[in-house]
Amino acid sequence: MAMVPLPGLAEMVEMISRERNLPRHVVTDALREALLKGYERYRKTIQRDVVFAEDHFRNFDVELDVEAGGFRVLATKAIVEQVQNPDHEISLYDVQQDYPEAEVGWEVTDDVTPQQAEFGRMAAIQTKQVLAQKLRDQQRRLIQEEFRDLEKTVLQARVLRTERQTVIMSVSSGFGQPEVEAELPKKEQLASDRYTPNAVMKVYLKKVYEGSRRGPQLLVSRADAGLVVNLFANEVPEIEEDIVRIVAVAREANPPSRNVGPRTKIAVDTVERDVDPVGACIGARGSRIQAVVAELRNEKIDVIRWSPDPATYIANALSPAKVVEVRLVDPEIQQAHVLVNSDQLSLAIGKEGQNVRLAARLTGWKIDIKEVESYRAALEEAQAQGLPYPFITPAALERFQRRAERAALGLEDEEYEEKRRLEEEELAGDDRLEEDWADEEEDFDYDAEFDIAQPKG
Structure with missing residues (x-):
């Protein structure tokens, strides 16, 4: 049968490929799917009294000839003696008119292209409606495939516009690939950033959306702790070489109070005895850490040394405050009392509690900051009453008594x-x-x- 003509098909494929940054074969695949959907709609329109199963047209396909500017509809049918379903079966007698050697059970491809002019007009209209959606689906799948392996990494981004407090940015996977849109929601933004059109900054690719979600397929962040980790990894060769490792990070990019600025604490360690992991992250004259701080709009960053000893780790985490003693009063629930001199008390706690709050998140311990002299007086009083430490809660006292009983019983x-x-x-x-x-x-x-x-x- 003759093809259904599609004038200007080659030019249309080329234009869509260029405008949407899609490979040519992706455009033709989408066009084939759209034409097949147009055929299905045509059949359902002219056969309104027929109820088609959802997968009725599973054996149909479209043969698209871009250069000739047309297409045909084909159906793969099983050869049978007596036809029950003309869309899925063809009689042995009919096939043997052209292929005498054919047998029952074989499959053949049958040209089922409608010859009515009405089909050509309807197919063209419906194809335009379906093609746009198919192209969006194809573009979405390509983005998902392209960026899936880049999740949890840093990308260069450029601000395009703002929509309802969400910043729309363009990012690229690199290697000469075209830019695609990503969304930066309000909660992932930094208050110190200025999201003016064409502003360039680094973002953390937090998530690649799966499925048929509308809008940008990429979720990026400026507030996630992962951004800090990746920025240090890019600036510190020892991290890339696995000589220095980032053990933990706690970030407060958007503090609950405007009176407090953003701050991050990062704990590092090394497998090499002669390497100072903190010094490696700071760099000569602070060059490495300053590059990270500049990218984060002067966010305060504390790099501290990780330790397997919880008391040492907690003391380090409270930097820059100087700690006198760390008492692990209840290891079962990871609770510690940290003793500092009176002149270090406010520094250890931090403005509106930010320093101790981040230290607790970094170490995983509940930290109570106490002034050393008053604590020791309270400790003497508690021990005189048979208590293990001061400020003990009833639940903690019960745990202490159970541990003591267990030890006594061996x-x-x-x-x-x-x-x-x-x-x-x-x-x-x-x-x-x-x-x-x-x-x-x-x-x-x-x-x-x-x-x-x-x-x-």
């Missing part, structure tokens, strides 16, 4: 917990027995003179 944790479970079950059994006796007593009257219980009734 039991392992599991043995001690099993003992407590059995004791609780025994106690619960005694309580039930007392309740049973009480119920039985209610069923008797007592003779006061002889103190003899008589059954009621």
Whole structure:
């Protein structure tokens, strides 16, 4: 059968490919899908009394000839003796007119292109409607494939516009690839940034959206702690070479109060004894850390040395405050009392509690800052009362008593917990027995003179 003509097809494919930054084969694939959808709609329009199954047209395809400027509709059909479903089957007799060697069970491709002029007009209209969506879907899939491996990395971004407090930016995966749009929501922005059109900055690719989501497919951030980690990795060769490693990071890019500026604490360690990990991150005369600070609009950054010893780690995390002593008062719930001199108290706590708050997030410990002299006085008073440390809560006291009992009995944790479970079950059994006796007593009257219980009734 003759092809359905599509005048200017080659020029249209070339134009769409160029304008949407899509490979030519992606455009033609989308066009084939759109034409097939147009054929399905045509069939459903002329056969309104027929209920088609959802996958009825699964064996149909479109043969597109870009150079000739036209297309045909083809269907793969099974050869049968007697046709029950003309869209999926073809008779052996009909096939053998052209292919005498054909047999039942074989499959053939049948040209089912409608010859009516109405189909050509309808296909052209419906194809335009479907093609735009198909191209968006293809573009979305390409973006997802291109950027999926770049999640959790830093990209160069350029501000395009602002839509309802969300900044729309353009980013590129590099290697000469075209730019695509990404969204920077309000909560991922920095208050110190100025998002004017064409402003250039580095962003953290937080997420590549999957599925058929409308709008930008990329979520980027300026406030995520991952941005700081990646910026240091780019500035410090020792991190890239795995000589220095970033163990933990705590960031408050947008503090709850306007009176407090953004701040980050980052804990680093090294596998080399002769390498100073903190010095490596700071760089000669602060050159490396200043590059990171400049990118983050002068955000305050504390680089501290990680330690496997919790007390040392906590003391380091409270930098720049000088710590006198760290007491791990309740390791079970990771609670520590940190003692500092009076002149270091406000520095350790930080403005509106920011320093201790970040230190707690960095280390994973609950940190209480105490002035050393007043704490030691409170400690003496607590120990005189048999308490392990001052300011103890009832729940903490119960844990302390259980640990003391376990140590006195010389039991392992599991043995001690099993003992407590059995004791609780025994106690619960005694309580039930007392309740049973009480119920039985209610069923008797007592003779006061002889103190003899008589059954009621």
